[in-house]
Amino acid sequence: MNATVAEHQDREISRYLCIGCPMGCRLEVEEADGDIVEVRGFSCRRGEAYAKQEHIAPQRMVTTTVRVENGLWARLPVKTTDAIPKELMWDLCEKLHELTLKAPVKMGEVVLQDALGTGVDVVSSRDMPYRES
């Protein structure tokens, strides 16, 4: 969640909630003429880096499920190996929605390589054994 407020004519303060740990520090990024001039409210360097990243180019991990043929269950939980640009999240979910895997699948197995050209893979979050009929 964030909010941007024009504090002065050429200065803007954007506010973010850090999700790095349960402390939930309230972060502020002050920008002037398109440049970050100060980051406030963090209690550790991780929060400072998160505030800058969230301000410049927000990223998100993606977790969803993919259809599986002949598996013990109909859908397999999958996740990205790293965060991807936030604006690509829904495109990736749509691409994964079109995918059908064949059991068996091992936990950690790559189910989609270099997702949308991001350099990030999508991997299985668990084993999916073959369904004996």
Ligand code: SF4
């Ligand atoms: S700034 Fe650091 S201490 Fe605060 S919520 Fe983020 S990770 Fe946790």
